[in-house]
Amino acid sequence: METLKATEKNSKKPTAVRITGAEAIIHCLLEEGVDLIYGYPGGAIMPVYDELYKFQDKLTHVLTRHEQGATHAAQGYARVSGRVGVAMATSGPGATNLVTGLADAQIDSTPIICITGQVPRHLLGSDAFQETDIVGISTPVTKWNYQITKASEIPEILARAFYIAKSGRPGPVLIDITKNAQFDELDFTYEKCTGVRSYKPVPEPDVSAIESAAELINNAKRPYIVWGQGIILGGAEQELQELIEKAGIPAAWTIMGESAIDTAHPLNVGMVGMHGNYGPNVLTNECDVLLAIGMRFDDRVTGKLDTYAKQAKVVHFEIDPAEVGKNVKPDIAILGNCKETLALLLPKIKENSHEEWKKEFDKKYEEEFAAVIQNDLHPTKPGLTMGEVIEEINKASEHEAVIVTDVGQHQMIACRYAKFKQSKSNITSGGLGTMGFALPAAIGAKQGAPEREVVAIIGDGGYQMTIQELGVIFQHQLAVKIVVLNNDHLGMVRQWQELFFESRYASTVMTNPDFVKIAEGYHIKSKRVTERSELSSAVQEMMASKDPYFLEVQVEKEDNVFPMIPSGASVSDIRLK
């Protein structure tokens, strides 16, 4: 390939080199700047693994212990770095094991590419060994997918895959490659994709809509911002902060948007949604202008739609036209990348402040503090709370860590109480709610941001769904800090059973193994904490460790997460207990 590079400089059209499809796949990845992929080998992808062996100085392959882990690791990598994560698997069960990660990446707009091997072209459709229609299976959970059956298709299709995964609203792409296409030769040249004629990644902003929005904002008495992950994906953190400060608007976030603005910012009023903060939920129904920026009005955010922000003029900043009016019909829709649209909006915004309005958030926070937060963070009862563990991590990390969470009570508590200074620091499975996400995602997060402290916070249920990925942490000595908040229950389901199913605890009680021994089996430093007096020093020891570290904290078995908007209720009806 050195010769290829040389000729590229001299002529416009690079000279082709004759290589196999498998080798071409590696060159495509290298051309796209990929130096790390996650995956699991098997029959139909072996020619590519053979090439990976030859290119291991340029391209590191991390063998996850299950293909699902490869997808979540690729997601974690993508979410902290803003780059495309890559996962690879063989045909059949290897491919079907990717489906959960694809669905998670689809709903949370994460740019990943999954490459799967497939049986040779002449066996397609014959129920061959390890044949599965992964293109058919993955269609609803991918932004785009494609089956390559000829070696000559590889460069163009992979270039397109990278372009589609990362442009516009990002998402997962699956490329299925038959084994004959990996073995066969092609004349290889590579050109990055710069456009697909049927695909318009970013709609053009409508300047008159921006004018109207500016007028609304400038005349608003009780303006309110709810931002989502669009801010992080668009790289619009600075623009958002300027808007918040210039117009003096209280701003809250969805869990996917958390960390875009410093949690300590005075106008950052907290989290919306089912277990979000009290003020941000209740006051959604008291604002006069609601600016929804890079968020999609998920049902966990809005509660009952018929009673959501009905009094407010709604302005929706959104890159994906299919999201506009899907759940909430905005008065003004501002299509486009919010980095661009906010930049266009900012000069039209008058400097302003809304002290009285902001005080209402403060007042609601005090109510929430007295009813919930006080007991979560500074409990007086004997059992440990999840909240106090998060608070200890905040202290030890000085708000600088990447926090990766799984799904359930611990996730809600972590999102509520974790403090962040930097964007791209809260990695969680938001839309799909995938238990088992955190451990492999933390691997990807650590490798995507090796200089940063990565703390995975996981419940005892979700931990056991992908616990085998401890093998990766051990093998690669990744200094991931793993905190299992163990309540011996599937806590969130148990909470719902208590509140809505008259405490019939169907299959939510777990008899757990000795998690410390399991970590020891992987030669990972570990500790178990059961008393409050041990917590602070244990967290500090963990955070100070240069090696991977496992900390199990035995927390109260039957604590509930509050506030809570019961499923189908209005945001105004959020319960403090």
Place this chain on the structure above:
Amino acid sequence: MEKQWYTISVYSENSVGLLNRISGIFLKRHINIESLNVSKSEIEHVSKFTIVVFTTEDWTRKIVVQIEKQIEVIKAFYHTDDETIFQESALFKIRSSLLFDEPQIQNAIKESNSKIVTVHREFFVLAKTGRRHEIDEMHDRLEPFGIMQFVRSGRIAVTKAEMPITELLEKFQLDN
């Protein structure tokens, strides 16, 4: 919101698997596709899906934007029956002896403006093009005599208003 018939027109690249991707959007919302036709369009190398659904305008609009979001879809539109000229086609295979034994069959052929496509010793084939109810009427009229085979096509439709698709496509090509 009131349900009615909508004709969804989708202009797309001609790619394997796109039908699956589009039909999945209806499946996801548990909406039945009443009729589906895929053909080439007025633009070279561009396919056209004509899909008929019976639902609310709100859902039709949401489905159309979700279809349009698919990478290989160039543009999607929806129209009510009033806004389109639409037809379906049907073929009836009938025993040839009936032509001579049942004078009503000949009347039915004449009155319905249907065409005899072919006549064999054993059977003949009638083609009828028209609105769904016209084909249904024809079917009801012939049924008592025995229909050997019956098939009806999906709806095909053109809009009364101009479709700005060619211009859009030219623009896409220029942009790229």
